[in-house]
Amino acid sequence: MSIKPARTRIAPSPTGHMHLGTARVALYDYLLAKKTGGQFILRIEDTDLKRTVPGAEQEIMDGLRWLGLQYDEGPDVGGPHGPYRQTERRDIYQHHAKILVDKGHAYPCFCTPDHLEKVRQEQMKRKENPHYDGTCRNLAPDEAAKRIANGKACTIRFKMPHEGATVAHDHLRGDITTENKQLNDYVILKTDGLPTYHLAAIVDDHEMEITHVMRGSEWLSTFPLHVNIIRAFGWEEPTWVHLSVFLKPSGKGKMSKREAAQAMKDGYSIFIKDMQDLGFTPEGVLNWSALMGWGVAEDDVMTVGQMVERFTIASLTPSPAAINFQKLDHFNATHIRLLTTADLAARLKHYFTCEGLNVNDDVLLKMIPLIRERLTTLDDCISFGAFFFKDEVAPVAEDLIAKGLDAKQSAEVARKAYQILEAQPDLSHERCEPPFREYVESSGFNAGQVFGILRVAVTGQKVSPPLFESMEIMGRDVCLRRLQHAIGMLEKM
C-alpha cells in the first residue's frame, strides 16, 4: 500500500501508569512505520511539571520494550531529531511562539488565573459557554512590550479567527467542520515558559517530520485548533487519525479508576506493567488490543509480523470499543500454544522460580508439551505443573478417596497400583498404562476411580496433565515414594 515511508510517534505524558490505550496507539504507530519502512518514535510529553510522576517515563520505555515495540528514536536511544523529551526543547517552543506572535497569529496575555476564573464564573452564571473573553487580544504591541519590560508574567495565546469555519480532515472520519466562534484563544505558552500540548505537539511533529499522527479521539475537540496552528506556521499537515477510546467492559462509559481496580480483582489489568505478573504474553496483549479498533474479516490470530503485513489505516474503526478481558484470555492462550517449547520453557521458568521452585531444565522441557494447551496465562503453569519440581506433594486426604468408594477400597486400589508400578522396569507411558487398564477391567472399579486415586497420590492434585505421561517424567522412584505415602494416609483414615 503506502509507498512512502511513514514516520509515526507515540507521545505519552509521564503522569501515571502506562495503560492499554497507549499500548494500542503505539502498536498501530509501530505497524504503520514497519509496513512502510519508516520510523517509529517515542517522545515524552512532560511539559506539565506538576503532574509528572517519577518513574513513569521509565515505565513507558519498559512497557514498550516488553511489548516488543522498539522505537527507532527516543529519549534513551537518541536520533537525529532530538531531544525527545519536551522539557529539553523549551527554546524551540519559545522560538516558535515568537514566530506566531510576530506573524500576528498569537499574542501575550497578562490575565491572571484569578481573573480568568472570575470571568468563567460569570459566564457560567449567564449560561454562556466558558471561554477566554479576549481582554488581551487587542492590546497594543507597545503596551504589551512595556508590561513585559516591567517583568509582568504573561502567557502566549493563539489568536483564533472569529469568523468562518475550520475544516480539518481526519483520515477515518472525513472532514470535520467547526465554526471558529466555537474555538477559544487557547494558551500555547505558559507563564513558566513551557508550552501547552497544542504548541508542543504541533511543533515537534513538524520538527520530527512526523507523517501520520494517530491519537485518541479526546483530541478531536481541539483538532481544529491544531490545524489552525499548523496553517499559521505555513506547514504541511500530517495525516490525522483519531482513534476511538476504550470503554469499560459493560460498555457504559470509559475505563475509570474504579473499573481498573475491579479488573485487578478479577486477575486482569489495563496497565502494561501488570501484564507480565498476571501471566499475559506480549503476543496475546498485542493481538487483543490490536483488534479493538481494527477490523479484520477472518483469521484474527496474528503475530506482530503478520499484523505488519495486514495493517492499513483504512481498516481502523472509529467507534468506541468495550474492553473484553475474556478475549484477552483467548488470545493469550492461543499464542502460548503457538510458542516453541524452548521459548515457552524460558518464559515459564520465570514463574516457577518466582514460586520458589527449583527448576530442572530437562524436566521443564519434557513437561511443557503436557501442560501447554492447558495454560490460559503463563502463571497457570504453577497450578498445573509445580508438582514436577517439588520434593514431596501434599494431597488433601479426602481427595485420595475416589468417588463412589470408601477409604478402605481406595487404599486397596492404591496398594494394587503400587504393585503394578513396582513391577515396571521403567515408567514409559506406553508400557505403564496397559497393566492399569487390565486392572480396571478385572477389578470392577472404573477408570476414573483408579486413575483418580493414582493422580492425587502422585501429583498431589485432582486436576493434572495426563497421568501416565506425567509419571514417566517424574520417574519411578518419585512415583513409588509418593504412592507409598498416600497408602499410609489412606490406611489411617
Place this chain on the structure above:
RNA sequence: GCCCCCAUCGUCUAGUGGCCCAGGACGAAGCCCUCUCAAGGCUUAAACCGGGAUUCGAAUUCCCGUGGGGGCACCA
C-alpha cells in the same frame, strides 16, 4: 448548557447499492473425543437503534430523532 464524534449478534468486528433471509472471532448452549482439566472436531441460538427520503433495489447514500462517547484548563 454548548460543540464534536460514534451507532451491525451480549462483546470485538466483516460488509463501501444487488454476491447478505448479513460472514468471522470471543463468550453461551449441545454433541463427539476422553484417566481429571484442557485442547481439538461438529452443531445451535444470537445483530443491521427508530423514522423518513433517494433508488428498480439500502446494513451500505442523505435528513431528523434516539442512544452512547469525548471535549469545553496556564492538563495532556
